[in-house]
Amino acid sequence: MKSTQRPSKPQQPKSSNQIPEFDPTPADDKLLGELPAEQQPGHAPVDEKPSEPPKVEQQVTGKRNKKKIDSPPATKSYIPFQDRPEEPELPPEPCQHIQFMDCNSEVGRVIFECYHCKQGIISEYSGQPVMGEYKGRPSVILAKVKCPNCQQTALRLQAKEVISTTAISSPWA
Numbered sequence: 001m002k003s004t005q006r007p008s009k010p011q012q013p014k015s016s017n018q019i020p021e022f023d024p025t026p027a028d029d030k031l032l033g034e035l036p037a038e039q040q041p042g043h044a045p046v047d048e049k050p051s052e053p054p055k056v057e058q059q060v061t062g063k064r065n066k067k068k069i070d071s072p073p074a075t076k077s078y079i080p081f082q083d084r085p086e087e088p089e090l091p092p093e094p095c096q097h098i099q100f101m102d103c104n105s106e107v108g109r110v111i112f113e114c115y116h117c118k119q120g121i122i123s124e125y126s127g128q129p130v131m132g133e134y135k136g137r138p139s140v141i142l143a144k145v146k147c148p149n150c151q152q153t154a155l156r157l158q159a160k161e162v163i164s165t166t167a168i169s170s171p172w173a
Contacts, residue, residue: 097172113170114147114154120170121147127160
């Protein structure tokens with residue numbers, strides 16, 4: 001195979017803004033074939049504009065309101081997270097601490113706080129829940145436990161009867 005010499009390129013003054021041109025050799029041509037088109041040197045970047053979908057005319061059929069169909073859909077303006085006004089913090093909702101003990105025995109115990117005054121209470125209960133009827137449907141009748149401190153219903157249990165109720169200091173306070 002006969003080799004041919006290439007004519008030399010004229011020297012251009014190098015500036016910091018210019019990118020040197022790439023002169024491929026036969027070994028480089030093999031590597032260039034493996035690169036995607038956007039990574040190959042010497043190619044101008046391609047400006048691809050997203051294609052718009054074809055416009056479809058709206059058809060009115062039946063007794064629909066033509067004004068609603070022809071008007072563009074309402075869009076909400078996007079509000080970045082930083083520009084949103086701070087929402088007021090909601091007040092805490094009341095909750096109740098409850099701990100069941102001896103659930104599998106005949107007499108179960110429950111330690112809880114009164115829903116109203118947060119008084120600690122230990123209560124013993126027994127029996128399976130009693131089934132009743134509410135608005136013609138079967139329903140469980142709940143046993144009410146009264147608070148010894150405020151005399152209001154502190155807890156409702158799914159049990160046949162409440163055996164004892166004792167006020168204690170709250171373990172959660």
